[in-house]
Amino acid sequence: MPEVQGLLGFGRPSRGIAPYAERSDPRGNAVDLWLERRLGWLEARAPLLRRRLLRRADQVMALEPEFRALSDDALRAAAQALRPRLLARRRGDVEALVRAFAAVREASDRVLGKRHYKVQVMGALGLYEGRMVEMATGEGKTLTATPAAVVAALAGDPVHVVTVNDYLAARDAEETRPLYGFFGLTVGVIDSDMDPEQRRDAYRCDITYVSNANLTFDYLRDRIALKARRGQARHRALALTRGGAGQPLMLRGLAFAIVDEADSVFVDEARTPLILSTTADDPEAAQLYADALALARSLTEPADFRIDRMNRQVELTEAGKRRLTERARAARLSGLWAIRLAREELARQALSALHLFESGREYVVREGKVQIVDEFTGRIMPDRSWQGGLHQMIEAREAVEVTGRKETLARITYQRFFRRYMRLSGMTGTGMELAAEFRDTFDLTTVRIPRHRPLKTRQLGATFVRDEPAKWQAVAERVAALHGAGRPVLIGTRSVEASQRCAAVLEARGLPHEVLNATQDRAEAEIVAEAGRRGAITVATNIAGRGTDIIPGADVLALGGLHVILTEFHESARIDRQLFGRTGRQGNPGSTEAIVALSDELFTRFTPWLRRLALRVPVRPVLWALRARAQGRAEAEHALTRREQTALDRQLERALAFSGPTE
Numbered sequence: 001m002p003e004v005q006g007l008l009g010f011g012r013p014s015r016g017i018a019p020y021a022e023r024s025d026p027r028g029n030a031v032d033l034w035l036e037r038r039l040g041w042l043e044a045r046a047p048l049l050r051r052r053l054l055r056r057a058d059q060v061m062a063l064e065p066e067f068r069a070l071s072d073d074a075l076r077a078a079a080q081a082l083r084p085r086l087l088a089r090r091r092g093d094v095e096a097l098v099r100a101f102a103a104v105r106e107a108s109d110r111v112l113g114k115r116h117y118k119v120q121v122m123g124a125l126g127l128y129e130g131r132m133v134e135m136a137t138g139e140g141k142t143l144t145a146t147p148a149a150v151v152a153a154l155a156g157d158p159v160h161v162v163t164v165n166d167y168l169a170a171r172d173a174e175e176t177r178p179l180y181g182f183f184g185l186t187v188g189v190i191d192s193d194m195d196p197e198q199r200r201d202a203y204r205c206d207i208t209y210v211s212n213a214n215l216t217f218d219y220l221r222d223r224i225a226l227k228a229r230r231g232q233a234r235h236r237a238l239a240l241t242r243g244g245a246g247q248p249l250m251l252r253g254l255a256f257a258i259v260d261e262a263d264s265v266f267v268d269e270a271r272t273p274l275i276l277s278t279t280a281d282d283p284e285a286a287q288l289y290a291d292a293l294a295l296a297r298s299l300t301e302p303a304d305f306r307i308d309r310m311n312r313q314v315e316l317t318e319a320g321k322r323r324l325t326e327r328a329r330a331a332r333l334s335g336l337w338a339i340r341l342a343r344e345e346l347a348r349q350a351l352s353a354l355h356l357f358e359s360g361r362e363y364v365v366r367e368g369k370v371q372i373v374d375e376f377t378g379r380i381m382p383d384r385s386w387q388g389g390l391h392q393m394i395e396a397r398e399a400v401e402v403t404g405r406k407e408t409l410a411r412i413t414y415q416r417f418f419r420r421y422m423r424l425s426g427m428t429g430t431g432m433e434l435a436a437e438f439r440d441t442f443d444l445t446t447v448r449i450p451r452h453r454p455l456k457t458r459q460l461g462a463t464f465v466r467d468e469p470a471k472w473q474a475v476a477e478r479v480a481a482l483h484g485a486g487r488p489v490l491i492g493t494r495s496v497e498a499s500q501r502c503a504a505v506l507e508a509r510g511l512p513h514e515v516l517n518a519t520q521d522r523a524e525a526e527i528v529a530e531a532g533r534r535g536a537i538t539v540a541t542n543i544a545g546r547g548t549d550i551i552p553g554a555d556v557l558a559l560g561g562l563h564v565i566l567t568e569f570h571e572s573a574r575i576d577r578q579l580f581g582r583t584g585r586q587g588n589p590g591s592t593e594a595i596v597a598l599s600d601e602l603f604t605r606f607t608p609w610l611r612r613l614a615l616r617v618p619v620r621p622v623l624w625a626l627r628a629r630a631q632g633r634a635e636a637e638h639a640l641t642r643r644e645q646t647a648l649d650r651q652l653e654r655a656l657a658f659s660g661p662t663e
């Protein structure tokens, strides 16, 4: 499993820090947990919650004429006048909240030209209460976050709006900045390339847009800075006595977070530990990996080793172990090679690097570096590396410079990090099936918000073909027909390699297209902006599955809107729906279909026998079962890993209660 690596490259002192709000142990005790899980009473409450949100949203909508009549200055003054009431945070003061929301709604219409729909007001109220809000793709989550952010900021809380990457953080911040500015609130944006001073400035703003990775690393840096002063009380005392001039801190505490694409952050990426590290030099490492690869290449499957693709593991057989020992001896390898366990581990890793990881799929080689491609977003993660020497092994295989091994300074998972917020909220397009997990892990109740306009997408179902060449031919034929009719088509692929293959087939047919994959994210915005034009053909990796807003032109809508083709099912059906969600946004027409091959990895890895059956008897029920079963098994496996990770995290937390925090 890849880890996200960050380097602690800085740490100069800065000026004052306010007391750093965060939760020390947000979890209830074991009995509470047990009860919550068994009784599901929070779920039972969700309909009530929805009704309450609806009632309040109605109150906000009813204030429209009153606020419409105000001048800009009067509107601003009305919001400022509510500040003391919001600051007092009296539980029953719903009126102040409703009026503040109505003010934001009015201001939004004036400065952004968009007035929040009732469902968006409902969503925003949910966020402000600290809920997980499920809104369908394309319903306008960016705008939904704004009233909650404004009101929390007016009440003095540092607000973090969390997105999955820098590009979305910058885009969403720019889109909404004028609205915050109207109320005199400042907006900061964090970019991965920023230095500590710039980061601190951005966090000092009332509202900060930041990616989950950047936010978590900055928090880890703060924890290291705070390490010497354990415990809140001492920290506060120090901050008071020294005017806070001790250590440089990035954040102003964890008060309120609005996490966009929360299913991705809380679930898909939850398994990835974030590790802050320094690099340790090891001049002999490169030779070690080269030797391991040479030895591994001399072993044969299945006599010497077996590959378990489902669990991504390589096992050496007894014969393989013997051969390894002989070959290491024959090559006169010494040092680690003389130790049996080390020798076998090196061989296993080299075999994994050779047989389980492929360039263009799990990683790309760019600028002389091995860079991991995120399976869920299709984006390159430059900060990420595989652990335990695997990364170095792949570097050696690709003949690029072997980087030093990392030494861990602090680590945390997203799960543990986000649980520390005083108030946490999330938005997701596809979250209801994860409601129990959100509740268990984050104490978050999920509430589904209805659509603003009914969905008009036509779902054309799935076509299964035998193998990959047949798939790309089938895709090309569909595209040619749609292109001829002037409709734009978006083709989603699971890997960079697949996007290139698809592009080659389109090229051969003379179909003009754009490729949007992890290897050229700079032109992304322009390509996406064009993707809704008449006759446009866009091939994209998962990148297009999250947050990208493709706006079809009026002429295109008349023709039936954007058509989305999925070319490989993802391990999670949620991600499939994210891709399909690129069309039919805001109640627009559109259509979706899947064209997949029985040779796709999902089937060979999770349901090999059903796949064989499907090859012989390709009838509907078998094909349906194939997909459902493969995705079901994949999801179950991931859920298990997450549960184990959570258990491990809790154990770590308990163990650290005795020895002091490591992060």
Ligand SMILES: Nc1ncnc2c1ncn2[C@@H]1O[C@H](COP(=O)(O)OP(=O)(O)OP(=O)(O)O)[C@@H](O)[C@H]1O
Pocket: 113, 114, 115, 116, 117, 120, 135, 136, 137, 138, 139, 140, 141, 142, 143, 429, 546, 547, 548, 549, 551, 581, 585, 586
């Ligand atoms: N109240 C509104 N009035 C007018 N346009 C709106 C309104 N709300 C949202 N939009 C528009 O709807 C489109 C979709 O918004 P946005 O990209 O925020 O959706 P989303 O829910 O975040 O989608 P995804 O789940 O795919 O990320 C945008 O073009 C946005 O400007």
